[in-house]
Amino acid sequence: MPKRGMLIVLSGPSGVGKGTVRKAMFDQGGTDFQYSISMTTRHPRAGEVNGKDYFFVSKATFEHNIETGGMLEYAQYVDNYYGTPMKYVQETLAAGKDVFLEIEVNGAMQVREKMPDGVFIFLTPPDLMALKQRLIGRGTETMAVIDERIHQAVTEIKMMRNYDYAVVNDKIPLAVSRIREIIRAERLRVPRVYPEYAQMLESSELQPGNSEDKKGL
Incomplete structure (x- = not known):
């Protein structure tokens, strides 16, 4: 059986x-x-491209997935649903591959309840004014919607304490570097590494009673 993959969850306030x-x-490879x-x-x-940036579906389709247990997590923001399909994540982890999730805060907390052994990283802005300027810079939402998102962000930032790590997104290359360092360190944690050695030791020919030195005695 392949070693189970590691789940990496990146989330933070909208914008x-x-x-x-x-x-x-x-893109760095x-x-x-x-x-x-x-x-x-x-x-x-x-x-944005369907199947690359998101799976864009109707509200009826999304709600059907919720009802049938097909979502690992989901949340509703500004009258829209966002979520992660369960099947892909479970199959990929079982095949021994790591999975990277980029999701909203409420969804991350749902994942934490179902998969507490994941690595949960909170991406935070330098401050709320910087966050507001990023939202304005998108040019995709009205000021009323932006103000609503800022209000929600205050609540979400308070949830940082439920994560394993916090990374400030002051400069993108620095944020990426910090996240990569976290992932490298997590791969070396004893609870993730030891099962391989436990299996090796259980099957080793060097176990007492299997020594070549005892042949002929």
């Missing part, structure tokens, strides 16, 4: 730059984990 940081990580594409009912933004 903090999760997608930008995630894309920069994968050298990653050996799979990106799990989220599902959403919102309309695609300019340049």
